[in-house]
Amino acid sequence: RNTIQKHFIEENTAAGFNYQASYSYISDSHFKPIGILHLPYFEENSFYDKELREFLMRLGVVYLFMLLLAIALAYFISKYITRSLQTVSEKLNQTRLARTNEKILIEDPSLEIAQLVDSYNAMIDELSQSAAMLARSEREQAWREMAKQVAHEIKNPLTPMRLSVQSFERKFDPSDPEIGTKVREFSKTLIQQIDTLSSIASAFSNFAKMPAQQNETLNVTEVVKLALDIFNEPFIHFISEADALVVKMDRTQLIRVITNLVKNAIQALPEVTDPRILVIVSAEGDMAKIAVADNGKGIEEEFRDKIFEPKFTTKTSGMGLGLGMVKTIVETYKGSIDFSSETGKGTVFTVRIPQIEKHKSVVA
Structure with missing residues (x-):
C-alpha cells in the first residue's frame, strides 16, 4: 500500500474570516490515486465551547455536591463520635461540691470512653464522701465555737453575781437602818444578771430550734x-x-x-x-x-x-x-x-x- 499522506487540512484567511480546506486523495478499486478532492469549509467551534462549558459546570456541581455531602457526613460522624465526650463534658461542668452530683450512664461506650466514665463516677463517689466529711467537720466546728461562745456569755453575768453575793454577805447587818434599800439593790442586781442569762438561753434556743414545718x-x-x-x-x-x-x-x-x-x-x-x-x-x-x-x-x-x-x-x-x-x-x-x-x-x-x-x- 502507498504510504503517501492521503488527507491534508490547510488553514486560510479570506475577507477577515478563517476557513479551512481539506484535501483528500480519491482512489480507484486498486487503491491508486485518480484525483484530489478539495473541500473548503468554515469551522464553527462555539457549539463545542458551549458543550465544554456545560460539561465543566456539571462537573463543578457534582464536585460541590460531593464536598457538601462529605462535610455533612463528617459532621454527623464527628457528632456521633463525640456524643459521649459531650455528655462527660456537661457532667463535669455541672459537678459541684455543695450538692449531690449524678453519675454518667452511657450505653455501649468505646473502651477509652468507658475508662473515662468509670474514672468520673469513681471521682463522684469520692467527692460525695469528702463533702459529707467536710459538712460533718464544719458542723462540729460550728458547735464547738458555739459552745465556747455560750460558755463565755454565761460566765460574764456569773462573775458580778458572785461578787455581789460575797459583798452582801460581808456587809449584811440586820440592825442597819438602810438594810431594806440595800436588799432591794442587791436583788435588783441579781435579777438583772438572771435576765441576762435568760436572754442568752433564749437566743441559743431560738437559733438551735429548727424552723417549723407547719407552712x-x-x-x-x-x-x-x-x-x-x-x-x-x-x-x-x-x-x-x-x-x-x-x-x-x-x-x-x-x-x-x-x-x-x-x-x-x-x-x-x-x-x-x-x-x-x-x-x-x-x-x-x-x-x-x-x-x-x-x-x-x-x-x-x-x-x-x-x-x-x-x-x-x-x-x-x-x-x-x-x-x-x-x-x-x-x-x-x-x-x-x-x-x-x-x-x-x-x-x-x-x-x-x-x-x-x-x-x-x-x-x-
Whole structure:
C-alpha cells in the first residue's frame, strides 16, 4: 500500500474570516490515486465551547455536591463520635461540691470512653464522701465555737453575781437602818444578771430550734404590719407597695425574721439625732421583697463578711444569733437575704421570699 499522506487540512484567511480546506486523495478499486478532492469549509467551534462549558459546570456541581455531602457526613460522624465526650463534658461542668452530683450512664461506650466514665463516677463517689466529711467537720466546728461562745456569755453575768453575793454577805447587818434599800439593790442586781442569762438561753434556743414545718399561705403585707405592732418607737414607718403578696411560710418564723431585723435597726440608732426606720414590702418579679432600712451608724467594712455568722456580734451583750437565725429561716423557705451599708449613713437589709399564686383563703 502507498504510504503517501492521503488527507491534508490547510488553514486560510479570506475577507477577515478563517476557513479551512481539506484535501483528500480519491482512489480507484486498486487503491491508486485518480484525483484530489478539495473541500473548503468554515469551522464553527462555539457549539463545542458551549458543550465544554456545560460539561465543566456539571462537573463543578457534582464536585460541590460531593464536598457538601462529605462535610455533612463528617459532621454527623464527628457528632456521633463525640456524643459521649459531650455528655462527660456537661457532667463535669455541672459537678459541684455543695450538692449531690449524678453519675454518667452511657450505653455501649468505646473502651477509652468507658475508662473515662468509670474514672468520673469513681471521682463522684469520692467527692460525695469528702463533702459529707467536710459538712460533718464544719458542723462540729460550728458547735464547738458555739459552745465556747455560750460558755463565755454565761460566765460574764456569773462573775458580778458572785461578787455581789460575797459583798452582801460581808456587809449584811440586820440592825442597819438602810438594810431594806440595800436588799432591794442587791436583788435588783441579781435579777438583772438572771435576765441576762435568760436572754442568752433564749437566743441559743431560738437559733438551735429548727424552723417549723407547719407552712401557711400568708399575706406578707398583713403579717409584716402585724409584726411591727409590737414596737412603740415612733420613728418606725411601714410602707407597702403591694396589697397582697402571697407566700408559703410559717407565720411565727416570718414574724421572727421581721422582729430581729427591726431590733437590729433600732440598736444601730442610739447616737442618731433624727432616727428613722423604714420597713418596705414590695414585689420583685416572682419574689416578695421585704426591706428594712435605717439611718444608723452602718456596718464597718471589716465586719461585713461576718455579719451572718452565728457567733459574730459587735454588741457588748448578747450572742449575736439574730442574723444567723434570720438567714437560716429565710433560706429554709428557698429565699435569700442580703444587705447594703454605708458607714455613718445607714444599712438596708433585704429579704426575698418566693411568691405563690394567690389562694382563695389567705391567712392574714
